[in-house]
Amino acid sequence: MPVRDDNFLREHNARHQLHPMIHPLISDQHPPQIIVKGDGVFVTDIDGGTYLDGIGGLWNVNVGHNRPExxxxxxxxxxxxxxxxxxxxxxxxxxxxxxxxxxxxxxxxxxxxxxxxxxxxxxxxxxxxxxxxxxxxxxxxxxxxxxxxxxxxxxxxxxxxxxxxxxxxxxxxxxxxxxxxxxxxxxxxxxxxxxxxxxxxxxxxxxxxxxxxxxxxxxxxxxxxxxxxxxxxxxxxxxxxxxxxxxxxxxxxxxxxxxxxxxxxxxxxxxxxxxxxxxxxxxxxxxxxxxxxxxxxxxxxxxxxxxxxxxxxxxxxxxxxxxxxxxxxxxxxxxxxxxxxxxxxENLPENARIQGERLLKGLAGIPSWSSLAGEVRGKGLMVGIDMVADKKTREPIDPGKGQGEMIAAFARDEGVIVRPAGSNIIISPPLTLQAEHVDQIVGALVTAFKRYEDNR
Ligand SMILES: Cc1ncc(COP(=O)(O)O)c(C=O)c1O
Known part of the structure; x- marks a missing residue:
């Protein structure tokens, strides 16, 4: 089997694979980020960018990446x-x-x-x-x-x-x-x-x-x-x-x-x-x-x-x-x-409770000034930001309009990966998350929602 170098991987990304939960033509046009490495609550992509893994893989990498044990x-x-x-x-x-x-x-x-x-x-x-x-x-x-x-x-x-x-x-x-x-x-x-x-x-x-x-x-x-x-x-x-x-x-x-x-x-x-x-x-x-x-x-x-x-x-x-x-x-x-x-x-359920409370508290203010964020809710380290087309009626955004992807891209620019899913931004990091990581997620999302307001 020949070694597949990074350029080969970029060229073939999404060309042959059907990726779950997306239309294949969309993933053809916007191939997924290629993750190559992980360490604790951070992951690195093929372009060398390191990000806080705010999704925890897919709300599953609870103990963090690359644990020697x-x-x-x-x-x-x-x-x-x-x-x-x-x-x-x-x-x-x-x-x-x-x-x-x-x-x-x-x-x-x-x-x-x-x-x-x-x-x-x-x-x-x-x-x-x-x-x-x-x-x-x-x-x-x-x-x-x-x-x-x-x-x-x-x-x-x-x-x-x-x-x-x-x-x-x-x-x-x-x-x-x-x-x-x-x-x-x-x-x-x-x-x-x-x-x-x-x-x-x-x-x-x-x-x-x-x-x-x-x-x-x-x-x-x-x-x-x-x-x-x-x-x-x-x-x-x-x-x-x-x-x-x-x-x-x-x-x-x-x-x-x-x-x-x-x-x-x-x-x-x-x-x-x-x-x-x-x-x-x-x-x-x-x-x-x-x-x-x-x-x-x-x-x-x-x-x-x-x-x-x-x-x-x-x-x-x-x-x-x-x-x-x-x-x-x-x-x-x-x-x-x-x-x-x-x-x-490491008593991770308790850490999830403590860091989850800090995360909810940190994000709670966003709906007061954002035209997009309707509600922040969650329990432990499963947190969602509900995005609305109309704050009064609470009508959810149309996911096809790409606002969730825009927020996720802005957060990524701040070094944090979060997941747009339907009309929500979902945050589900590893349960080993510490307070400084919570603050990094909060900072990135506040900046992302502010940038959205500026670009409206
Ligand atoms: C509550 C719940 N049940 C079942 C599943 C399916 O799990 P899997 O994707 O491992 O098949 C998921 C996946 O996200 C889930 O969230």
Whole structure:
């Protein structure tokens, strides 16, 4: 294989690859920035520019880039064996160690079993399938429907696509799975009901119960949502929302699946996102932060109630006819074991909480003078700036007009990478972020929004 020099890479950038979440003609015209190196919270691109990684890879590089402990763990495992199957009959050490570590970290949630995979989309697909299987095992096979939230994002497999709460993720791939119902998001800034967060929580809880009754409680398998909605615009629910939702789900025996792909392992300021709201899910979907992007990993975790359905004896319906060649991948699990050591040792959930508060405080003033920024919101180190075409009506900007890309480009000129997504700027840096880095992000975004005003 000939060495591909930088000019070759520039010339072929986006020429052959389909990049996710963009039209190929747009990425042809505006090829993506080529990142070549990372160190802690900084990354360097092919032109030698160094930037603070305000996206944390894709809200996953929670322990920062290029950590020697993680690299050493991967190499140590590679020196033994890089891959062996975890299907029936064989397994490897790192996956056993990781399964034990997850149960330790999720003991408070009474989690007892895990099925590994390689991505968040896999973790969601696994959760949806195991939830249906659970109902078969407990003798209610008619429970096959899923309720989810508008604005929710659950990955890209057909299951996740069917429950996704934004039409853009669904439209081109229809027809989707039957029996997927979406209710309104607990989005205080943009809803037709009320500005009062607690009244809004009550309104959505009523919607949930109406949807359950309308569908027939005996047909609903699970409710699935993110503890804090991420890709949909960093939507932080009102304080009482989750406990009230759990109560209604319990009333009808419906499983609660917490999609913790972004919030798992500290990003929202607690080890798991649902824990931050005082709620214990039945199933959790994990990925991203579990291995901090060093090697792809996903995991679906079941609590005691769910797993007990499998313990009544061996039956054909109880076989786990699901799993991936990459399930329990020894390199992914070795990376995850090293990453989770760092998460615990450095208490990254707490750092995310502290630095997240500083970041929110630093950005909070922007909407008071910016014509573009409508609201700044977030929890822990997941923060969003909601951009509006009209401050009064809060009508979101049209993402096609490129204002988000302009803000991101201005921030980049200040040495900070942030992510324009829909009508939001999303900030999701590594959880190892320190106060001076927070201040650098704030400075860059204040300058970016000011430049936007000057160029209007
Ligand atoms: C909440 C949530 N669930 C699932 C996914 C899908 O994860 P992946 O892209 O690893 O398949 C994502 C990705 O951003 C996510 O944010």
């Amino acid at each position: 993680v690299k050493a763990a991967i190499v140590e495992q590679m020196d033994k064996i890089s891959y062996y199957s975890s299907f029936a009959g064989t397994t490897t050490g790192p996956s056993i160690a990781l399964s034990a570590k997850i149960m330790e970290l999720a003991a408070e949630e009474d989690m007892v079993k895990v099925l590994f995979s390689a991505n968040g989309s896999d973790a969601v697909e696994t959760a949806l399938k195991l939830a249906r299987q659970y109902w078969h095992l407990v003798g209610e096979p008619g429970r096959y429907k899923y309720i989810s939230l508008k604005q929710g994002y659950h990955g890209v497999h057909f299951g996740g696509t069917s429950i996704n709460g934004y039409v853009g993720y669904r439209a081109a791939y229809e027809p989707l799975m039957a029996g997927c119902i979406q209710i309104d998001s607990p989005w205080t800034y943009r809803n037709p009901y009320t500005e009062d967060p607690e009244e809004l929580a009550d309104a959505i809880v009523v919607q949930l119960e109406r949807a359950i009754v309308n569908q027939g409680p005996g047909t609903v398998a699970a409710f699935i949502a993110e503890p804090v909605q991420g890709a949909g615009g960093v939507i932080v629910p009102p304080a009482s929302f989750w406990p009230k939702m759990r109560k209604v789900l319990d009333k009808y025996g419906i499983l609660l699946i917490s999609d913790e792909v972004v919030t798992g392992f500290g990003r929202s300021g607690s080890m798991f996102g649902a824990r931050g709201w005082g709620v214990k899910p039945d199933i959790m979907c994990l990925a991203k932060g579990i291995s901090a992007g060093y090697i792809p990993m996903g995991a679906t975790v079941l609590n005691r109630r769910v797993y007990e359905a499998w313990t009544k004896g061996v039956s054909p319906m109880g076989f786990i006819f699901h799993g991936y060649t990459s399930t329990g991948h020894p390199l992914g699990c070795a990376a995850a074991n090293a990453v989770l050591d760092i998460v615990e040792r």
